[in-house]
Amino acid sequence: MSTTSETNRKAPAGERVADWADGRLGIYSLAKANMRKIFPDHWSFMLGEIALYSFIIIILTGVYLTLFFHPSMNEVVYEGTYVPMQGIRMSEAYASTLDISFDVRGGLLIRQIHHWAALIFIAAMLVHMMRVFFTGAFRKPREINWLFGFLLLVLGMFTGFTGYSLPDDLLSGTGVRFMEGAVLSMPIVGTYMSFFLFGGEFPGGDFVSRFYSIHVLLLPGIMMGLLVAHLILVFYHKHTQFAGPGRTNNNVVGMPLLPVYMAKAGGFFFLVFGIISIISAVASINPIWALGPYRPDQVSTGAQPDWYMGFSEGLIRAMPGWEINFAGHTLALGVFIPLMIFPMILAVIAVYPFIESWITGDKREHHILDRPRNVPNRTGFGVAWLTWYVILLIAGGNDLVAIFFHMSINSITWFARIAFFVGPVLAFIITKRICLGLQRRDRDKILHGRESGIIKRLPHGEFVEIHEPLSQAELYKLTSHEQYKPAEIGPTVDENGVRRKVKLKDKLRAKLSKGYYGPDSYIPKPSVEEFKEITGGHGHH
Numbered sequence: 015m016s017t018t019s020e021t022n023r024k025a026p027a028g029e030r031v032a033d034w035a036d037g038r039l040g041i042y043s044l045a046k047a048n049m050r051k052i053f054p055d056h057w058s059f060m061l062g063e064i065a066l067y068s069f070i071i072i073i074l075t076g077v078y079l080t081l082f083f084h085p086s087m088n089e090v091v092y093e094g095t096y097v098p099m100q101g102i103r104m105s106e107a108y109a110s111t112l113d114i115s116f117d118v119r120g121g122l123l124i125r126q127i128h129h130w131a132a133l134i135f136i137a138a139m140l141v142h143m144m145r146v147f148f149t150g151a152f153r154k155p156r157e158i159n160w161l162f163g164f165l166l167l168v169l170g171m172f173t174g175f176t177g178y179s180l181p182d183d184l185l186s187g188t189g190v191r192f193m194e195g196a197v198l199s200m201p202i203v204g205t206y207m208s209f210f211l212f213g214g215e216f217p218g219g220d221f222v223s224r225f226y227s228i229h230v231l232l233l234p235g236i237m238m239g240l241l242v243a244h245l246i247l248v249f250y251h252k253h254t255q256f257a258g259p260g261r262t263n264n265n266v267v268g269m270p271l272l273p274v275y276m277a278k279a280g281g282f283f284f285l286v287f288g289i290i291s292i293i294s295a296v297a298s299i300n301p302i303w304a305l306g307p308y309r310p311d312q313v314s315t316g317a318q319p320d321w322y323m324g325f326s327e328g329l330i331r332a333m334p335g336w337e338i339n340f341a342g343h344t345l346a347l348g349v350f351i352p353l354m355i356f357p358m359i360l361a362v363i364a365v366y367p368f369i370e371s372w373i374t375g376d377k378r379e380h381h382i383l384d385r386p387r388n389v390p391n392r393t394g395f396g397v398a399w400l401t402w403y404v405i406l407l408i409a410g411g412n413d414l415v416a417i418f419f420h421m422s423i424n425s426i427t428w429f430a431r432i433a434f435f436v437g438p439v440l441a442f443i444i445t446k447r448i449c450l451g452l453q454r455r456d457r458d459k460i461l462h463g464r465e466s467g468i469i470k471r472l473p474h475g476e477f478v479e480i481h482e483p484l485s486q487a488e489l490y491k492l493t494s495h496e497q498y499k500p501a502e503i504g505p506t507v508d509e510n511g512v513r514r515k516v517k518l519k520d521k522l523r524a525k526l527s528k529g530y531y532g533p534d535s536y537i538p539k540p541s542v543e544e545f546k547e548i549t550g551g552h553g554h555h
């Protein structure tokens with residue numbers, strides 16, 4: 015009978031596997047809710063993906079390296095295939111990194127991929143962070159995710175530092191010595207901290223094994239947890255989108271996760287992997303055999319940290335070597351002050367979302383992104399921060415700049431000292447002006463259309479340029495943003511004419527808010543009347 019044959023019919027294999035898994039994991043409802051999740055499209059949303067894929071590549075290659083790397087400072091005599099080092103005493107860590115480079119199959123390539131991926135990972139994070147910053151994607155409800163991201167950036171920098179300290183060659187040893195100097199500069203606790211960290215007098219016999227567990231377990235473990243939380247929150251909040259027709263603060267317009275986004279993301283992973291592999295195959299990075307093993311009585315004058323740590327080096331190089339000697343103790347301000355400024359420069363950007371929402375008093379949710387030009391103060395602030403960062407990078411590489419451009423290293427150091435204070439201010443002012451200029455151009459475009467480049471001669475001899483009207487979609491894009499009003503203190507006298515006491519905090523906030531959203535910070539959007547008057551309601555001249 016038909017009913018019996020229908021009950022006996024076996025479901026397709028895929029369905030049975032899905033059924034089996036659903037019965038145990040309850041994934042059906044999870045998948046149903048998320049497989050068709052919509053992601054908006056924009057090239058800048060790929061930056062977070064580059065960070066994600068390079069992190070995966072780092073983990074894959076890192077696991078391979080752990081198979082051959084010996085995190086030990088026991089002394090051995092090198093007997094590997096790299097002839098110039100044969101017979102030299104060195105730590106097991108260094109010897110095993112030489113082995114990875116010369117004797118392990120594919121070892122050098124994997125080392126280089128690990129290192130290049132680390133450089134690209136942190137660069138991608140920084141650019142991704144700037145994308146989020148300049149578009150205001152950190153606003154409510156994404157402030158916590160901004161903080162998660164920020165922690166990822168800082169932990170990534172330290173994971174990189176502990177990583178390139180592992181091979182125990184002269185370069186990495188010089189970097190660790192630099193760090194020890196910074197720790198020692200801390201008043202009162204510095205010496206104890208250094209002894210604690212290195213298990214005795216520097217360099218001791220422990221730091222490679224300690225850095226190793228921090229590098230392969232502790233920091234990546236925390237980062238993994240943060241990353242999962244970061245991505246869950248991206249899912250939960252839904253991705254932001256740029257303004258456009260049909261896009262509102264209450265919807266998301268884009269492609270579904272499955273199959274479109276997954277296919278794109280999968281392909282993009284291999285693209286990132288491929289490009290990093292090509293770079294690693296052709297561009298040498300950290301050739302640890304060039305300088306030999308680390309010896310505390312030697313320093314490499316050519317020592318440069320990886321780029322993301324360069325700004326800490328810059329702080330120290332730019333700072334005058336001040337010292338205070340008191341009762342037999344030395345306070346090395348030349349190192350201690352930069353050590354204090356280092357976290358501050360990072361923290362300034364970390365807490366920005368909270369400062370902005372306090373100044374503007376804006377507690378609403380935002381899912382539509384800002385165009386950076388429409389928020390000139392924020393954009394100016396971001397460029398000022400970046401300028402700071404770049405000036406310190408230049409200061410950190412002052413020797414390289416001096417050699418390359420045949421300049422005096424003292425002039426570069428003085429340039430960095432002055433630019434440290436002046437550069438960000440100039441950057442802020444210039445960026446703000448550019449943003450206002452772009453806003454003015456947008457206003458012109460709305461009212462007069464786009465310049466077509468076609469010059470027409472009128473019957474009476476006059477030449478005019480034809481302006482093409484913008485499409486409705488473009489008009490919407492250029493006008494949909496809100497021009498905020500500054501947060502006001504409100505009336506200072508109540509209905510009975512009695513003066514109200516205004517807190518200093520509120521006064522400060524009103525002042526800052528006026529600076530932020532006041533008349534100097536935007537070019538008014540054309541009103542509907544203006545638009546109709548100029549275009550005759552048809553959108554053209």
Ligand code: HEM
Pocket residue numbers: 058059060061062063065066067069139140142143146151152156159160161162163164165166167241244248252253254255
């Ligand atoms: C391990 C490092 C990181 C990874 C793998 C990562 C990954 C991602 C991905 C894949 C997205 C969605 C796509 C996109 O908008 O690009 C995203 C969004 C986001 N990320 Fe990250 N991120 C990292 C670090 C950071 C950092 C350093 C920050 C900022 C300090 C940050 C803040 C955010 C925010 C606020 C969003 C939501 C953006 C929106 O909806 O427009 N992330 N992240």
Ligand code: HEM
Pocket residue numbers: 072073075076077079080083111114125128129132135170173174176177178179180181229230234237299300
């Ligand atoms: C954000 C994560 C990470 C970053 C930024 C990072 C970065 C680095 C860097 C720059 C080096 C120096 C490479 C060289 O030129 O020799 C290194 C070494 C190393 N890393 Fe990582 N790494 C990360 C995660 C991991 C993980 C998860 C593992 C293991 C599971 C790992 C295992 C190793 C090992 C064994 C070495 C020493 C071998 C060598 O120097 O070639 N790393 N890491």
